Amino acid sequence: MMPFSTSFASRYSSAAMLVFALLSAVAPLAFSAQPADNPQSPVLPKSAADWRHAAIIDIDEAYQLSLENHPGVYDTANPDFLKNLQAAKAAGLALAVRVEDAAGYVAATQAFNVRIHDGHAGMSHNLDAQQLPAERWPGFITVWRGDALYVYAAETGGPSVGAEVLACDAKPIKQIISTNVFGFQGRSDEAGHWWVRAPRVFLDRGNPFLVLPKRCQFSLNGKRSQDSLVWKALSQQASKWRTESYNGEQLEVGMSEPRKKLFWLAMPTFAPDEKQREAYRLMLKGLSEHRQKFLEADAVVLDLRQNQGGSSEWSQSFAQALWGKSRVDRRVAAYGAKTEVWWRASPGNTDFVTGLVEVLTQQKQIEGAQWAKIQSEGMQAALARGDKFFVEVEPALPGAADAKLDVKLDVKADVFGDPPAFKVPVYVIVPGQCASACLDAIDVFSLFSNTSLIGAPSSADSTYMDVRTQLLTSGLAEVIIPNKVYVNRPRKNGQVYLPAIYIKDLEWSNANLLKTVEADLIRRKQ
Known part of the structure; x- marks a missing residue:
């Protein structure tokens, strides 16, 4: 399951960004159907018939929970979702009746997932490597x-x-x-x-x-x-080759200068641990204190290899440091001006968001708790009215902007107070698995004409976000349930980014990527 993305619809407050970053940790706490005496390991079926029965029951339960809670079921912009969900049940059950072991169980659930055709829906099994055939x-x-x-x-x-x-x-x-x-x-x-x-x-x-x-x-x-x-x-050598082949060398979060006046910013994750957060803070500090060096650079490379999402707050902060906060804020506001957040007000989703209020209060995340309380109350009211959705409104929270940006202005034009313009070539290295907050980063970077995407086509994002997982009764798998849908998001459901320069070298090494950048810089001068 992909990490959660704050995206532009969460522009309303920093509290929203905070809550979204915590959702993945909170979700398992909010819904746990595992046996209380053994909350970590499910009881495994003992026979082929038991595995077959588990696959049938679990796929049916995952379908029912998705039907009751997933916003896609009532999304008028995606009329195929319900048909896909129904086809997923049929496909999964067609294989489930032939299941004889753990590998068959996993395959049947995967067939269920594929037919839904959405990365934020389906099932995620809880079987570990020892319970499946060796690769x-x-x-x-x-x-x-x-x-x-x-x-x-x-x-x-x-x-x-x-x-x-x-x-x-x-x-x-x-x-x-x-x-x-x-x-x-x-x-x-x-x-x-x-x-x-x-x-x-x-x-x-x-x-x-x-x-x-x-x-x-x-x-x-x-x-x-x-x-x-x-x-x-699979041998150790095979595992090593597979890791290397995936999308090249993995750099630690940080900034380097492969040659004078060419800066390389490695961003392998937007869900950083504390060490990585500190590295990000050091990079941002360097950008802020030495911005003139970047204004005079030959090129800046933003390396997203390995990145599979997290919080879009990081990429927005780097964009602000490079292009200037006011410029980025104006363009981001205009880009997402028509985006709305619709929360699916099912009983399960409403209980989940309501539970966030208590969790965030206990963690002394006051702004986040207040934000969650507003969404919870809105969802409860919608549920009481029989409405399928609660449409989020911008909350008046401490620290939120006092006034909306005037997006009717020419947002590309500089205004008084803007810092010097950042116009040097920016190359964003895009891996094929880039999704969620990794795509949000490209959304922001691409708002500026000096940005070029290089590498591979990205993955696409669902418009269904802020996922919780609910354990199925068997404990063998979880169902993936987004709580909300973005309406009128500029980047459509299933839309990918294509690179301006494809990198088809077998090895996505630092040397090969740098060679591609240098060749394009020479081309620009001709």
């Missing part, structure tokens, strides 16, 4: 680079590194990926998901409902070859 591979790791699958690394005797995978068992590799991968995870119509998930076609976790490739055809420099695949336990 296997055929001796090589692949990567997707734009329009094809390539061999990233291989054991001795395996296919050549850099070779394109053409087909397996007389079927085009794209067809096998669509069946074996996207039949159980991800969304094949999102370009970023091909970069992230397509390579999993050569990783096996015991899914009994698919046929593994046996013999594949490869091509390198115009020469074709065929290899028979031998599936075996």
Whole structure:
């Protein structure tokens, strides 16, 4: 499950941002159906019939809870959601009746998730690695680079590194990926998901409902070859290659200067731990105290590799430090001026938000508790009226802006008091799995014309946000339930960002990425 995103609809107050950051920690506390005597480990089914029964019951329960609580069910902007949810139940149950073990249970729940076609809906199983078959591979790791699958690394005797995978068992590799991968995870119509998930076609976790490739055809420099695949336990070397291939080197949160006048800001997460928060604060301090250095730079690189979201407050703070707070605030306000937040006022969702008030009060988060109280009371009133939604209004909270920005003005024009304009080229490295607050970061950075996206297509975001999870009765899985929907958000449900420059190198190393940036800087001067 992706981390939560504050996004632009949460522009109303810092309290909203605070609460959203806490939701993931609070959700398991608010809804726990696990046995009280063993709250961590579910009781596992003992026979094939028991696993089959658990899959059927859990998929049906997940469907019912989603039907009762998910905002998509009543979202007029997404009339397909209910049909997709119903199709998900049918697809999940069609496999559930064939389940015989833990791997089959997981596959049936994954089939349920895929048919919903939304990253913020579905089920998340609670089985650990020891309860599932050991992961296997055929001796090589692949990567997707734009329009094809390539061999990233291989054991001795395996296919050549850099070779394109053409087909397996007389079927085009794209067809096998669509069946074996996207039949159980991800969304094949999102370009970023091909970069992230397509390579999993050569990783096996015991899914009994698919046929593994046996013999594949490869091509390198115009020469074709065929290899028979031998599936075996994933080795430590394979795990290392897989990690490296995912989206390149992982830098620690921080700022570096690969060469004079070129600054590299690594932002691998927007859900930082305390060490990472301190590193972010140091970067922001450096930007504030030495802004002139950035105004005179050749380029600034904002590296989002590894980033899967968190709180959008971080990216907005960096945008403010680079372009100027007033400029960013004006453009962000205009960008999200028509966005509304509609809270699904079901009994379960309302109880959850009401529970936040007590939790935040106990934590002495006074502003956050007051914000949650406003939403809770609004949801309770909507529920009493029989309304499906409570439409959030801007609360008058301590620390909130006293007046709204006038978004009718030319928000791109400078006004008195703006700091010197920041016009140097900004390159944002986008990984394929970029979603949630990672996408919010691109929303903000892209409001300025000196920003260029490089790397891969992003993933897409749901308009359903602020997820809670509710444990199913069996304890084997949780159902994913967003509490709200964004209405009139500029970035639509399922909309991806495409890079201006695709980086198709096998290795997303710092050196290869820097080479791409330097080449574009030379092109700009010509």
